[in-house]
Amino acid sequence: MAEHNRDQLEHHRPDSHGHGSPNPHGSSQVHEEQHNFKEHNKNYFNEHGHHYNDHPDGHELARRLGAAMINAYPFEEDSTLVLDYACGTGLISRQLAAHAKCIVGVDISQTMVDQYNQSLFNQGIPPEEMRAVCCDLTTEAPNQLDGMKFDVVVCASAYHHFPSIDDVTKALASYLKPGGSLLVTDLMKLPSAESVQALFPTGSLKSNLVAHKGGFEEADIKAVFEGAGLINFSFVTACKAKRDGYPVQIFLASGTKEVAEEP
Secondary structure, three states, rough: OOOOOOHHHOOOOOOOOOOOOOOOOOOHHHHHHHHHHHHHHHHHHHHHHHHHHHHHHHHHHHHHHHHHHHHHHHOOOOOEOOOOOOOOOHHHHHHHHOOEEEEEEEEHHHHHHHHHHHHHHOOOOOOEEEEEEEOOOOOOOOOOOOOOEEEEEEEEEOOOHHOOHHHHHHHHHEEEEEEEEEEEEEEOOOOHHHHHHHHOOOOHHHHHHHOOOOOHHHHHHHHHHHHEEEEEEEEEEEEEEEOOOOOEEEEEEEEEEOOOOOO
């Protein structure tokens, strides 16, 4: 998948299947729709990932979102282990690299992962410090990351691609150490149906890539964070930007995995 480029400033609809709304067509159709979104996204970014870093606006947004994350969590360059989910080519990872001991990027697109790792190889950065793997952490496949747990899990401008943000949040929370933090950035709820249609026209390619086209409200994100057992929820404006001439706001949500009390 991807981080936060032009195609990532596309968004969400709070009535998605991840919010627990009943579906009159049954769970089999929900599963099929979720699978289709994943396949569309994987195929799209596998095809276009080679050009993903060509957009300067994506680099600037990554810089601003990275700065917001650094401000939200006390990174320690000698000890902090970071998981960057839907890492794309590594734009967010590179913003955090100087503040962490190790970063593991994860993406369902092999092309994006290859771009991420090739960039590291070109710079002489060893995989012990930074690397990406191609997998889907929302599946039940065991030991996808060799049992690693992380101090921080970040997911930048990708929640709108996920059919079930509930499933994704629970999966990401499971990779946190006790006391670790999940940091998520994405579009705040768009102001009108007209703006949603202008940014994500019905029948366009984006309709196959974006599960949530209207942005997220604080309550949407708070519900899935709490459903994943996270505490100390926070929801703030990370930055403002323009998308096709429309002003948009991008939030930063954070939550902490509770530390179990000693018996």
